Amino acid sequence: MKITCQRESLTSAFGLAASIAPTRSPKEILQNVKITATGGRLTLTATDLDVGIRLEVQEGVEIETEGSALLPVQRTMGILRESNDEKLTIETDDTGIRITGSRSKFRLPGSNPDEFPSVAEFHEDKYHVLPTRLFREMVKRTVFATDAESSRYALGGVLLEMEESSVIAVGTDGRRLAKMEGTGEAQGGHQTTGTSTIVPTRAIQLMERALSDKDDAVDVAARANDLLLRTPRAVIYSRLVEGRYPNWRQVFPTRENAVQIDMTVGPLFAALRQAAIVTDHESRGIDFTFGDGTLKLEASTAEIGESQVELPIGYDGEVITLTMDNRYLADFCKVLDNESSFVMEVESSSSPALLTTDDGYSYVIMPMARDR
Amino acid sequence: MILHVDMDAFYASVEERERPEFVGRPVVVGGTPEGRGVVAAANYAARKFGIHSAIPTATALRLCPGLIVLPVRMSYYAEVSRQMHDIFFRYTPLVEPLSLDEAFLDVTGCQSLFGKAEQIAIRIKQEIKQQTSLVASVGVAPNKFLAKIASDLQKPDGLVVVRPDEIQSFLDPLPVGRLWGVGKVTGGRLDQLGIHTIEQLRGLPVETLRQNFGSQGEHFWKLSRGIDDRAVVPDREAKSISHETTFATDIVDKDVLRARLSELTEQVMRRLRRQKKQARTVHLKIRLANFRIITRSRTLPNPTDVTAEVWQAGKELLDNAISAGHLHLRLVGVGVSNFGDGSDSRLVQQSLFDEDDQERQEHAKQRKLDSVADAVRDKFGSTSLSKGNSRLQSRAEDRKA
Numbered sequence: 001m002k003i004t005c006q007r008e009s010l011t012s013a014f015g016l017a018a019s020i021a022p023t024r025s026p027k028e029i030l031q032n033v034k035i036t037a038t039g040g041r042l043t044l045t046a047t048d049l050d051v052g053i054r055l056e057v058q059e060g061v062e063i064e065t066e067g068s069a070l071l072p073v074q075r076t077m078g079i080l081r082e083s084n085d086e087k088l089t090i091e092t093d094d095t096g097i098r099i100t101g102s103r104s105k106f107r108l109p110g111s112n113p114d115e116f117p118s119v120a121e122f123h124e125d126k127y128h129v130l131p132t133r134l135f136r137e138m139v140k141r142t143v144f145a146t147d148a149e150s151s152r153y154a155l156g157g158v159l160l161e162m163e164e165s166s167v168i169a170v171g172t173d174g175r176r177l178a179k180m181e182g183t184g185e186a187q188g189g190h191q192t193t194g195t196s197t198i199v200p201t202r203a204i205q206l207m208e209r210a211l212s213d214k215d216d217a218v219d220v221a222a223r224a225n226d227l228l229l230r231t232p233r234a235v236i237y238s239r240l241v242e243g244r245y246p247n248w249r250q251v252f253p254t255r256e257n258a259v260q261i262d263m264t265v266g267p268l269f270a271a272l273r274q275a276a277i278v279t280d281h282e283s284r285g286i287d288f289t290f291g292d293g294t295l296k297l298e299a300s301t302a303e304i305g306e307s308q309v310e311l312p313i314g315y316d317g318e319v320i321t322l323t324m325d326n327r328y329l330a331d332f333c334k335v336l337d338n339e340s341s342f343v344m345e346v347e348s349s350s351s352p353a354l355l356t357t358d359d360g361y362s363y364v365i366m367p368m369a370r371d372r
Numbered sequence: 373m374i375l376h377v378d379m380d381a382f383y384a385s386v387e388e389r390e391r392p393e394f395v396g397r398p399v400v401v402g403g404t405p406e407g408r409g410v411v412a413a414a415n416y417a418a419r420k421f422g423i424h425s426a427i428p429t430a431t432a433l434r435l436c437p438g439l440i441v442l443p444v445r446m447s448y449y450a451e452v453s454r455q456m457h458d459i460f461f462r463y464t465p466l467v468e469p470l471s472l473d474e475a476f477l478d479v480t481g482c483q484s485l486f487g488k489a490e491q492i493a494i495r496i497k498q499e500i501k502q503q504t505s506l507v508a509s510v511g512v513a514p515n516k517f518l519a520k521i522a523s524d525l526q527k528p529d530g531l532v533v534v535r536p537d538e539i540q541s542f543l544d545p546l547p548v549g550r551l552w553g554v555g556k557v558t559g560g561r562l563d564q565l566g567i568h569t570i571e572q573l574r575g576l577p578v579e580t581l582r583q584n585f586g587s588q589g590e591h592f593w594k595l596s597r598g599i600d601d602r603a604v605v606p607d608r609e610a611k612s613i614s615h616e617t618t619f620a621t622d623i624v625d626k627d628v629l630r631a632r633l634s635e636l637t638e639q640v641m642r643r644l645r646r647q648k649k650q651a652r653t654v655h656l657k658i659r660l661a662n663f664r665i666i667t668r669s670r671t672l673p674n675p676t677d678v679t680a681e682v683w684q685a686g687k688e689l690l691d692n693a694i695s696a697g698h699l700h701l702r703l704v705g706v707g708v709s710n711f712g713d714g715s716d717s718r719l720v721q722q723s724l725f726d727e728d729d730q731e732r733q734e735h736a737k738q739r740k741l742d743s744v745a746d747a748v749r750d751k752f753g754s755t756s757l758s759k760g761n762s763r764l765q766s767r768a769e770d771r772k773a
Contacts, residue, residue: 369720
């Protein structure tokens with residue numbers, strides 16, 4: 001194989017592929033990115049066996065001799081980063097790989113590319129087409145609520161439910177739950193079954209990172225045990241999380257008599273950060289008292305201190321207090337713009353708070369309660 | 373009965389243990405003579421030269437030019453000290469540590485469980501020797517004051533027992549300097565009065581003592597009669613509880629290892645519950661055949677005193693820590709820390725899903741189970757109840773035999 005390519009475009013593609021290759025693995029071959037030059041195209045593949053990526057570099061590639069090679073992740077990345085050549089030539093021979101710039105030459109050992117595990121291609125005719133922006137928001141707004149440490153493995157991923165034009169992503173750790181809804185377009189009658197399409201947190205984050213806002217849409221195909229995502233340049237494969245996802249619909253609040261209060265992210269987040277100054281790792285609860293046109297945030301931690309912060313709200317009905325973990329509310333504020341408005345729905349000290357935006361995002365926080 | 377356990381030349385002995393080439397040679401632990409440091413501890417070989425703790429290192433070097441001076445490694449001694457305390461706690465919860473190397477133990481309530489106080493003292497000495505390769509002197513007496521004197525009488529490696537009917541014959545011949553509170557000044561005054569032994573002191577009326585020594589006088593009057601009713605105050609400020617065990621031969625069977633860990637967890641949790649505490653962080657410690665130590669810890673979502681919950685975490689830590697490659701272990705230990713007061717009402721994060729309710733019910737059930745198990749063990753001894761898998765260990769020992 002012998003190719004010449006523009007360093008910059010190769011670097012960004014290689015970097016993305018490299019982020020999937022495991023840094024440590026008993027299977028050393030996985031610490032490579034495989035490049036394949038064939039039919040006028042250069043394809044990069046990398047996998048840790050749970051997640052795989054297949055990327056195409058279209059710009060600035062000249063293929064002199066077709067073939068493939070395994071590029072060791074760390075060293076190749078170093079060369080790409082440190083070189084200041086506009087173009088680099090990569091070729092293979094019997095002894096290994098040669099990377100050549102105008103005034104530099106590198107030799108790296110080459111393993112047999114045929115031994116590299118194959119990374120799935122996107123051949124599906126049933127899939128959903130989602131706006132790229134929507135997919136990115138869905139990931140960003142749900143992934144933080146997942147719990148990779150949970151003994152219930154299913155909570156270590158984002159649940160995707162796709163049927164006809166409805167697309168729903170859910171992330172929960174069992175104490176709070178984030179849900180983002182949007183519209184997509186089903187191709188070939190594609191739909192997910194029940195709550196079985198759970199994409200591991202790490203994989204869906206990698207997918208989000210691989211997307212470019214330049215692309216309008218992504219294709220997502222859920223299969224029995226894995227999920228494929230396609231953009232114009234890349235295909236990412238992920239195994240799904242095995243395990244039963246809890247029945248999130250059952251616990252999602254649908255209340256008629258709860259109080260709904262209009263709020264804006266910025267001021268609430270600012271008040272929350274102030275009140276949270278006297279919380280710590282052990283004591284994270286903040287009392288939220290709604291009433292008399294005011295939301296009062298109060299925290300008190302032994303040996304640290306007390307705080308009380310007030311925020312005007314449009315509610316002067318019966319006083320409602322509930323205690324929430326300050327981090328859970330902060331997580332919600334962090335994924336939204338300061339100007340975003342939302343509705344805070346509360347009912348009592350023992351029932352969850354429901355926060356909703358008008359662009360399909362909902363967030364449920366279970367309160368804290370005195371025990372024993 | 374009270375035990376006073378006092379390690380012999382503790383810091384220096386720990387260093388000697390680590391560096392066998394120093395055994396028998398004069399060794400002190402302390403600051404450098406350049407830094408005008410002082411001796412923190414001297415081994416017995418160094419003491420022969422008149423070196424003792426608190427003298428300047430420079431002076432010590434003058435007394436013994438070949439003296440080996442080692443830096444003080446306090447955190448390491450503290451770790452060894454914890455191992456000793458763990459041994460004490462196997463016998464009684466009433467342990468009052470005085471410093472890293474000495475402690476009072478009240479074994480009055482556990483003699484029916486472990487045998488007479490003297491037996492317990494022997495066993496503790498043996499276990500310390502086995503597990504830390506260090507030597508302790510133990511005094512056994514009806515109270516703290518007598519136990520402390522007793523432990524000092526036959527150092528090193530001493531064991532002195534003062535039975536209730538021997539108190540006077542034990543005290544009488546001793547010099548008055550042995551009494552708590554008798555230092556240079558008081559000693560000098562007593563000397564002027566012609567009082568040298570405790571027996572002579574005991575001959576003085578309490579009024580005379582009061583006249584000469586004020587309120588201290590009555591204190592001396594009592595001590596000379598072996599009267600001391602201060603209780604052993606256990607150290608409730610402990611920041612962690614842990615147990616560990618070193619295997620006679622390296623363990624290679626994961627099931628046996630788990631069984632041992634399960635037992636250790638049981639012991640740790642029993643102590644935790646006895647102190648009415650709850651812990652949030654679980655620690656695992658293993659030492660590989662090549663002496664490398666691996667420690668892992670995990671913080672639970674809520675504080676707990678339930679054996680099964682800590683065991684679950686410990687088991688997972690163990691599984692993660694040992695890959696099949698290096699399952700040759702010399703030691704395994706488990707501990708808990710990050711205590712909360714179990715009696716306090718506290719804020720608990722509520723859960724969205726029923727499964728968590730099941731968890732809560734399970735938690736309540738396990739707590740009940742633990743309290744029953746504790747009651748059985750308190751009544752019939754710690755070996756009266758054991759998990760099925762602990763039989764694995766005895767099978768392994770049979771093999772060894």
